[in-house]
Amino acid sequence: xxxxxxxxxxxxxxxxxxxxxxxxxxxxxxxxxxxxxxxxxxxxxxxxxxxxxxxxxxxxxxxxxxxxxxxxxxxxxxxxxxxxxxxxxxxxxxxxxxxxxxxxxxxxxxxxxxxxxxxxxxxxxxxxxxxxxxxxxxxxxxxx
Numbered sequence: 001x002x003x004x005x006x007x008x009x010x011x012x013x014x015x016x017x018x019x020x021x022x023x024x025x026x027x028x029x030x031x032x033x034x035x036x037x038x039x040x041x042x043x044x045x046x047x048x049x050x051x052x053x054x055x056x057x058x059x060x061x062x063x064x065x066x067x068x069x070x071x072x073x074x075x076x077x078x079x080x081x082x083x084x085x086x087x088x089x090x091x092x093x094x095x096x097x098x099x100x101x102x103x104x105x106x107x108x109x110x111x112x113x114x115x116x117x118x119x120x121x122x123x124x125x126x127x128x129x130x131x132x133x134x135x136x137x138x139x140x141x142x143x144x
Contacts, residue, residue, distance in 0.1 A: 027094070035090050055082030 040052050056068045057079040065071040071078045124132075 027097075031090055031094050031097070035086060035093060039089065039093075040086060052082040052085050053080075055085070056080045 036053070044052055054068050056071060058064050058071065059077040059079055062076070065074060065076060068078065068080055068082070
């Protein structure tokens with residue numbers, strides 16, 4: 001059983017998956033910075049100058065706090081949909097980037113794959129060979 005596990009764990013697919021997860025975790029920080037520091041500020045300006053991560057709805061009636069952090073500090077239940085919008089944009093950027101990476105990898109793989117060698121014609125079945133030999137023998141006997 002240990003041998004089977006070792007074979008499974010050291011297969012190329014499992015190792016590739018582990019490397020992908022590690023690189024993905026490192027890539028997450030880059031994408032979050034891109035979204036939070038580069039993409040969202042201009043979108044926030046276009047939407048009225050407010051940071052998306054600070055958009056929220058108060059779920060309990062009463063005085064609305066000025067910011068999400070103030071609401072959380074006061075223990076007011078809120079629906080922080082701005083953070084969800086940020087997460088959706090994060091996901092879209094990661095998915096888009098991965099799409100291009102996979103697309104390029106597939107293009108490279110297709111370019112470097114060798115074209116399959118043409119198959120040699122299959123040998124005729126043994127019965128056909130025997131029938132052809134009989135035909136040839138009969139031709140030789142009849143003289144023609």
